[in-house]
Amino acid sequence: MTEIATRVYNHTWKIDPIVRSVLDTDFYKLLMGQMIFRRHRDVNVTFGIHNRTSRVRVADIVDEGALREQLDHVRTLSLSRGESTWLRGNMFYGKRQMFSPDYVAWLENFRFPAYHLEKRDGQYELTFEGPWLETTMWEVPALAIINELRSRAVLKDLGKFELQILYARAMTRVWEKIEFIKSLGPVNLADFGTRRRHGFLWQDWCVQALREGLGATFLGTSNCLIAMQREVEATGTNAHELPMVYAALADSDAALAQAPYQVLEDWQQDYDGNLRIILPDTYGTTGFLAHAPDWVAGWTGMRIDSKDNIEGGEEAIAWWQSRGQDPTQKLIIFSDGLDADEVARINTRFRGRARLGFGWGTLLTNDFRGLAPDGVLDPISIVCKVISANGRPTVKLSDNPTKAMGPPDQLERYRRVFEVGAQAERRVLV
Amino acid sequence: MTEIATRVYNHTWKIDPIVRSVLDTDFYKLLMGQMIFRRHRDVNVTFGIHNRTSRVRVADIVDEGALREQLDHVRTLSLSRGESTWLRGNMFYGKRQMFSPDYVAWLENFRFPAYHLEKRDGQYELTFEGPWLETTMWEVPALAIINELRSRAVLKDLGKFELQILYARAMTRVWEKIEFIKSLGPVNLADFGTRRRHGFLWQDWCVQALREGLGATFLGTSNCLIAMQREVEATGTNAHELPMVYAALADSDAALAQAPYQVLEDWQQDYDGNLRIILPDTYGTTGFLAHAPDWVAGWTGMRIDSKDNIEGGEEAIAWWQSRGQDPTQKLIIFSDGLDADEVARINTRFRGRARLGFGWGTLLTNDFRGLAPDGVLDPISIVCKVISANGRPTVKLSDNPTKAMGPPDQLERYRRVFEVGAQAERRVLV
Incomplete structure (x- = not known):
């Protein structure tokens, strides 16, 4: 009973896609998305990837062509009928119709917007520019793709x-x-x-x-x-x-x-x-x-x-x-x-x-710590954050200055406005 | 791509057979078998199972009906054409034609002989009586069946x-x-x-x-x-x-x-x-x-x-x-x-x-020691030994008296003939 058909079908894929569905994302993106849909459709933002674990040179490990293929595949995705039905009909947090029909209708027509990718100093600069409502959707799939491509790059050499x-x-x-x-x-x-x-x-x-x-x-x-x-x-x-x-x-x-x-x-x-x-x-x-x-x-x-x-x-x-x-x-x-x-x-x-x-x-x-030589499968602290909104830089202070982001003058202004004094640095594990 | 056919096919089995081939046995059985075939076709022997790990009450764990089904399934087996070709054509220990055509011909016609099974004191008495050439073939499948049925009896309750x-x-x-x-x-x-x-x-x-x-x-x-x-x-x-x-x-x-x-x-x-x-x-x-x-x-x-x-x-x-x-x-x-x-x-x-x-x-x-509660998957020291030949009891002294077997008077006679004195007992692990 060889599964000939399954095998042939699998071999017709040009790539092995990592993200295969618009819904392969975190639930909070949809909750926030609906809020943005209702109030901020005119806001343009830029999201960008940042690898806090800078010693891991992701761009030396993950092939750029493979990364582009995966990102391009995401751009072909659209909400399926069953997925839409689930969003409309399922109970979330004990409530029916968490998502209004107009937001789900928008999501049905949603396609992932363009990305901008280049290599710098062994890291990828990967950014998404455009309506907040659309670019926000890239955060989770972009990160999941980079992390899984990094895993695959290691695993392909194993018996x-x-x-x-x-x-x-x-x-x-x-x-x-x-x-x-x-x-x-x-x-x-x-x-x-x-x-x-x-x-x-x-x-x-x-x-x-x-x-x-x-x-x-x-x-x-x-x-x-x-x-x-x-x-x-x-x-x-x-x-x-x-x-x-x-x-x-x-x-x-x-x-x-x-x-x-x-x-x-x-x-x-x-x-x-x-x-x-x-x-x-x-x-x-x-x-x-x-x-x-x-x-x-x-x-x-x-x-x-x-x-x-x-x-x-x-x-x-x-x-x-x-x-x-x-x-x-x-x-x-x-x-x-x-x-x-x-x-x-x-x-x-x-x-x-x-x-x-x-x-x-x-x-x-992703706790593969120590399971491959030299920790090559250990997780890295990589994030995808909003870096500007309507042309203005965004700022995060956080309780841990290691996680702070934004231009120095704005960081200073925000610290003053929010009365933030000295903060204790804590190592970011993951 | 559900594998409907495979699934349906698998469900038509009345049982999940443990031993599915005459060749699912140890190679030395065939080498010894050929020697017996050439010299001792008239010898009748009895083989019997013995569980040296007597604290494990195998008959309380392994269902008798299931055991009979598995043994009966073995009795339906015969050498397949490909298996026969392998025995005839394959090189063993660097040599072609290790098995003579007449022995392979005998093996092609071989069917496992009858068995005798009863329960006593929480153990199975499982014996095979008849021509040495035939009964010797039961040793390995009988043991493999009992061991795997014991595993299955434990595993069926796991998530x-x-x-x-x-x-x-x-x-x-x-x-x-x-x-x-x-x-x-x-x-x-x-x-x-x-x-x-x-x-x-x-x-x-x-x-x-x-x-x-x-x-x-x-x-x-x-x-x-x-x-x-x-x-x-x-x-x-x-x-x-x-x-x-x-x-x-x-x-x-x-x-x-x-x-x-x-x-x-x-x-x-x-x-x-x-x-x-x-x-x-x-x-x-x-x-x-x-x-x-x-x-x-x-x-x-x-x-x-x-x-x-x-x-x-x-x-x-x-x-x-x-x-x-x-x-x-x-x-x-x-x-x-x-x-x-x-x-x-x-x-x-x-x-x-x-x-x-x-x-x-x-x-x-079979090193599943400690992997299930109370050591229920720990291996046991179970053997299948020849216990008589042409009506006479067989004897084994071994270097470890824990492994000795035979009636007391014969043990004494053998010890005298083979000049075996005091022996150190060693715990039989497996």
Whole structure:
């Protein structure tokens, strides 16, 4: 029973596409996309790739032709009928019709816009310029493609059994982490690992392993395609690009200071419940919380992303208490540099003091550390960020200056406006 | 591209057969079979299963109906045309036509004879009575079936991912052993793991892993079917059943004392070169070597099977020297309780002092120790031995009294005839 047809079919592909669907992206891109669709269709932005792990010369590893082929393939994609049906008919965060018919109609006609690619100093400069609504869609597939091409470049030289053992070891590692997390008692956890994944099939495997291993405490995946195909929840809320663009568009320092809260005001017109999660760190968490209007404290929860997780959690709880809120009713989502031991550390500290959720990313879907010689499969800290909006540079301060971005004069201005003093540097693991 | 046909085809099997070919057996069964075919077609024997790991109540684990189905399936097998062609045309041990046309013709018509099965004290009494030529063929498939049914009984309760991780761990373990052995320098090694294998597919995987991992120093597999399908060497020589039957048929103590040498006299009429491997331990190695005629010292090598491997190797070397032979030209084959560390220990001791060969069995193809709770997948020491010949009980003394078998009065007689004194007990691992 040789599967002749399957084999012949597979060999007719000119390439082995990494991203095969518009929905092979993170759920928050669609939530943010709808918000942009409703309010900011006229805004033009530029997104750009940045590899923080500069010692890994990605452009020396990943062939430019292969990269172009993958990016070009993405530009041929469009939403399929079944995918559209899922977006229209599926329940997200307990709610039907999360996406309005006009936004889904727009998405049906959406095609990925052009990209600009060149090599510089062993890295790729990959940028996307155009309407925010369109370019924002590139973030996740562009990152997933670069990461998977890097994996493939290493794997192509391995023997059949070396490959099998590589995956056997990686699977065992993920499973042991899951068993460890299970041993902690109920821990609500979702996969946030699309952008930095080792590969699509690997992320798909990880999601299924989490589902079998954790059962009811597995919250779902940020990946829309996998959520649809595996029939699990799609998870995610919003990202730094919203305050970064709002801030860049502000016409005065006073408007700049208000921009992060303006994001939340707009957001809560569109989304409620567990989607009202504050991401406070874009221009420093402490200042953000100090100046936040009281209605912000009424939101469901907060995501800790660039502060030490314990510190960030304590600060959130203290702030809610200072605003007369009951932290045990609040949801804290941890999503920065998580691995099983860090989940345990956080869980031990905060269990019972707040509702906890964990968005486990790179070290779930790309923990191949040490599995290939010289760490050539170790994950890298690569991001795709908005770098300008309507011609003005965007700025991020973050709680960790290692993650800051923007031109020096603007960084100085933002630090002044947001009253950000000295910050502790923390090594960015992934 | 769903493989509908494959799926439908697979579902038409009433059972999932473990042994699917007459050749799914060890090569030495055919070499011995041909010798029996030429000289002992009138001898009737009984083979019987014995589980030395009596704490594992196999009959409580393996369903009797399932066992009967598998044994009955073996009785439907016959040599296929391609298999027959392989036996006739393939080169074995560097020689064409190892098997004479009349023996292959006999094998083409061979069907497995009846079996007798009952439960006693949590164990199966499984015996095969009839012509030696036929019943000897049951040894390996009977053992492989019981071992694999035991595996399946455990595995059927595992989830899909638990199963995947189980095999991921087992694969990683095998591969790490292979990498370790490779690090020792050139080590000639063959798979001897058919009878005690975890399962057929697993043995097949192990053989392929050895081939990729070891390259030229991988000598082949004892399993004829896998040797044929994977195009590797079929390996093996002879076993205790030959001296045991010859001894049982001896009509006097004097004839009994000569029986083990009579085996070798017959064997060397049929086989030469690397097939002339002495198996000296059936009635005690020391006495066997002391009384061996000089021509026995002219044989190519010796297999160490029930003595401590270092002790056995030293004894072989000293004996060859005492007979004026050059040990560096001799081949010592180690096949008892081997694992990677034991291979290293032996190799360190004897490298350069003799040619070395390793027949790696149970701990290659069934090292699932600790991979399931309570060690339910740990291998057991189960054997299928000839227990009588022409109505007379057979006896084995071995170098390790734990492995001795036979009625007490006969054990006493054999010990007297073969001048076997006190022996050190060694725990039988596998």
